Amino acid sequence: NAGVTQTPKFQVLKTGQSMTLQCAQDMNHNSMYWYRQDPGMGLRLIYYSASEGTTDKGEVPNGYNVSRLNKREFSLRLESAAPSQTSVYFCASSVNRAGDSPLHFGNGTRLTVT
Amino acid sequence: AQKITQTQPGMFVQEKEAVTLDCTYDTSDQSYGLFWYKQPSSGEMIFLIYQGSYDEQNATEGRYSLNFQKARKSANLVISASQLGDSAMYFCAMRERGNYQLIWGAGTKLIIKP
Numbered sequence: 180n181a182g183v184t185q186t187p188k189f190q191v192l193k194t195g196q197s198m199t200l201q202c203a204q205d206m207n208h209n210s211m212y213w214y215r216q217d218p219g220m221g222l223r224l225i226y227y228s229a230s231e232g233t234t235d236k237g238e239v240p241n242g243y244n245v246s247r248l249n250k251r252e253f254s255l256r257l258e259s260a261a262p263s264q265t266s267v268y269f270c271a272s273s274v275n276r277a278g279d280s281p282l283h284f285g286n287g288t289r290l291t292v293t
Numbered sequence: 294a295q296k297i298t299q300t301q302p303g304m305f306v307q308e309k310e311a312v313t314l315d316c317t318y319d320t321s322d323q324s325y326g327l328f329w330y331k332q333p334s335s336g337e338m339i340f341l342i343y344q345g346s347y348d349e350q351n352a353t354e355g356r357y358s359l360n361f362q363k364a365r366k367s368a369n370l371v372i373s374a375s376q377l378g379d380s381a382m383y384f385c386a387m388r389e390r391g392n393y394q395l396i397w398g399a400g401t402k403l404i405i406k407p
Contacts, residue, residue, distance in 0.1 A: 210393070221384070221397045229393060237394070269338060276393045279326050279345055284338035 181205055185270050185285035192260040192292045200255040200288050202270030210273045211253035212237075212282065213245060215266040222269070228253055229276050260292045296320065297385055297398035305404050306375050313360070314370040314401050316385030322346075324390035327368040329359065332382040332400070341383075344368055380405045 183204045192198055204211065213225040224237030228247040242264060244256045253272075257264060267289050271282040298317045306312045318327065329341040344352045344359045352359040360369040372379055385398040 219399070221399050222395075224394055227393055235393075267336065271338075279343060281328055281340045281343055282338075282395060283340060284330075286335075286337045289336075 183270055183272055183283055183285035185268075185288055187288060188286065190288060190290050192257075192290065194261060194292060196260050197256065197258050198260065198290075199257075200268055200270070200290075201252070202254060202285060203252045204270075204272040204283070205251065206272060206274075206283065207250070208272035208283070209250070209275045210280070211247065212271040212273075213243070213253070213255045214269045214271065215239065216269060216287075217266050225255065225268075257290075260290075262292045264290065265292045266290060296396045297387055299383075299385055299398035299401050301401045302399075303402040303404070305406055308377060308405050308407050309374055312372045312375050312379075312403065314372075314383050314385075314403065316368045316370065316398060318366050318368060318385075318387050318396075320366075320387065320389055322389040326388045327359070327361070328386045328388070328395065329357070329368075329370045330384045330386065331379075332384065333378075334381070338384075342370070375405050377405050377407060379403060 186201045209230045212227040214222045223239045226245040228234045231250045246254045267287045270285040273280040273282050296319045325346045327344045331339045342354045342357045344361045356373045358371045382400045384400045386395045
């Protein structure tokens, strides 16, 4: 049982390049999330998808777009990468949005924008 | 306003000792959930334990227990018989009822000494 799978694990981009981070979960979870983690700032929510077919902005959505392709997959796109987007990106999923539903995380993508 | 406070940026503990990681929270909701996550140096985020605000018993999961003091708004993680593999960052998080967002603390870096 793979859980939450993210690709790629590492990526280096030049300013202005675009890329898509892929995420898939095999736990039949309804809700999926994208976070970024920066030193000293903890985890910040970029976008989330409460259920298939819906997406909503989180705390720091600017510069990103998302697609909930189906129940399993939730991708994050950087259209024009900036150095400020250098970070570690985590995808997560949960059964639903309920208070007792823990998030299960992928292993993260370390992105560097030069 | 900061809603999750982890006052210990770093801790050193001797192997086999018990360790308590502090977490205080702030919410006006009566219904909420509290979570603890572990992040080893390898980077993945691992869900450890959950406590609901209406749960009468403190949550336990193996060597992990949550010392929940509702009146004090604290949800401290207790690790019994610490092991070298417990060395990691530990994050406390809270979700209020009806809110999709997990609110994260800044984390505590725990180092277990042999």
